[in-house]
Amino acid sequence: MSATDVRGRGFSSRAALSVMEGWIDATVGPLPPRAVPLAAIAATLAEGPVLAEPVSAPGDWPSADRAARDGVAVASSDTLGAGSYNPVPLPGAVTVAAGEPMPPGTDAILPVECIQTDGPFVEALNSVAPGDGVERRGEGLRAGTVLLKAGHRLRPQDLGLFAALGIDVLCVGARPRVRIVLAGGPRSGPETLGAMLAALVARDGGVAELVGPLPADRAALAAAYAAPGADLLISAGRTGVGEDDVAPLALADAGMLALHGVALRPGDSAALGTAGGVPAVLLPGEPMACLTAYELLAGRALRRLAGRDPALPHPAVPAVTVRKLVSEIGCTELYRVRRTADGLVEPVASPHRPGLAGAVLADGFVLIPAESEGVPAGATVTLRCFDGTSL
The missing domain is CATH 3.90.105.10 (Molybdopterin biosynthesis moea protein, domain 2)
Incomplete structure (x- = not known):
């Protein structure tokens, strides 16, 4: 086994999330617009x-002076002294609608309620100052x-x-072509991962191409990874420490395995590298771990390719915890949380608990940084709202 082969041995160390993010930022730039x-x-x-x-x-x-209201365009000096008991004839008045250019020789709009007509003649019942009712150029x-x-x-x-x-x-911005390879067959829940990842890719500005599910075969996966026609490779499944977890080895065959294993829970078996000359992100096959690693790693790479803000796209709002969120120093942890009736937040599921049910029932998530032992009850945290969650 190669030096990067963790199968059967487990991870001796995992890269910090900031290291993984730094690799993405240094490696992935926007595609031509x-x-x-x-x-x-x-x-x-x-x-x-x-x-x-x-x-x-x-x-x-506007590119020229124009009427800001309906009425008649006049030279303001022609309306001096006008009133309801002293109508003033306006021989040069021109009827205009809002948005029409000002006729030559006029500098104000007399509203329709300030005029009266006497046969073909228009009379002012009020005076206007220069610029009244006019939207000036620029x-x-x-x-x-x-x-x-x-x-x-x-x-x-x-x-x-x-x-x-x-x-x-x-x-x-470009619409990057994203190849999503579902690796390893039924154990990875390909129908779950395919539907979820295709939607996430569309949200972040990419065009998804689903491949697989493919068997846990190193050569078959390497060929799918290296095939031309993609701007970003995302592979889901077979990234862990079991004997059939061949995705990282296949990525090394198809290009380069740069980093494997991240201090992130869930999602710690994610990997980064290149395949066929394009950036590649390997995601765990467990659905919640896959979602977490996509949001924090693959999504960041895709948003950079698309010329978007690489940061998390979820609205961030302050919230107060109902009870302590326990965390392990040295590992960034994602807690799925929901709002209570009084506006506080409580965990729906711990970072150790698999499955998407907790994410569906949650209003969003809280990220506990690697240097923290957790967040005490009553602390203010940043709630990042899932798509579709009302703020």
């Missing part, structure tokens, strides 16, 4: 496209103003403004 027509982005807005470059206003907005935006920064997830209102400004193509 895409120039996409605005209409195409609108059709895929649910996929969460993000800007790869900042967007600036191409010119002043009042909304000045040319060159940075509207949105790179990394911003696009929203419907963003697209509406871009369309108004005449911006019809945007530079957005």
